Amino acid sequence: MHGRRVAVIGIFGALSFLLTFIEFPIIPLLPFLKFDPSDSIIILVTMGYGFLPGFFTLLVKSFLFIFRAGDGGLIGIFMNFVAGTVFISTLYVIRNYLKLNIWLNYLISSLITGMVAYAMNFYLAIPVYTNQATPQFVSNMGISLQLFFYLVLLFNFIKFFANSSISHFLLKKTKITSFAQTNKKN
Numbered sequence: 001m002h003g004r005r006v007a008v009i010g011i012f013g014a015l016s017f018l019l020t021f022i023e024f025p026i027i028p029l030l031p032f033l034k035f036d037p038s039d040s041i042i043i044l045v046t047m048g049y050g051f052l053p054g055f056f057t058l059l060v061k062s063f064l065f066i067f068r069a070g071d072g073g074l075i076g077i078f079m080n081f082v083a084g085t086v087f088i089s090t091l092y093v094i095r096n097y098l099k100l101n102i103w104l105n106y107l108i109s110s111l112i113t114g115m116v117a118y119a120m121n122f123y124l125a126i127p128v129y130t131n132q133a134t135p136q137f138v139s140n141m142g143i144s145l146q147l148f149f150y151l152v153l154l155f156n157f158i159k160f161f162a163n164s165s166i167s168h169f170l171l172k173k174t175k176i177t178s179f180a181q182t183n184k185k186n
Helices: 003-019 038-049 051-066 073-098 102-130 134-141 145-173 176-185
Strands: none
Touching: 003 038, 003 051, 038 051, 038 073, 038 145, 051 073, 073 102, 073 145, 102 134, 102 145, 134 145
């Protein structure tokens, strides 16, 4: 990678990290799932510069987030990293190989990410974080596993679709795409 691209990745990674401080739960039954706009920067870099710069920007954000690990600790950082990687991978593949409408791409990528996040919550995050089997944890919350699945899917759909919409707006209103295209030629 060229020096300018590395600098862009570092700057956007740091900006994405700063946006993690703006977080809030959006589904009251699952307050541990919090929305933050940081992934909009990752999506912006992926759409403007390509998959690898987007991935490395996510890596920088995740590394910096280690020093700020909130309620979720390292497992939360890992979950966010995997969900972000799944999202930008799906987004990039659909954009470059299937060439679907961008909004349909955001929709499909958000749903796939939600399903992966559910599986990871069910088999990894909840058992590790709570030291309970997921069915027991969900039962203690007073909801069914089916409702839990729908809520995790809904959360990730809202999170990634909202972040996609933010990045889409930023791409349309800024010169990032033309700047990235110019720098790819140089």
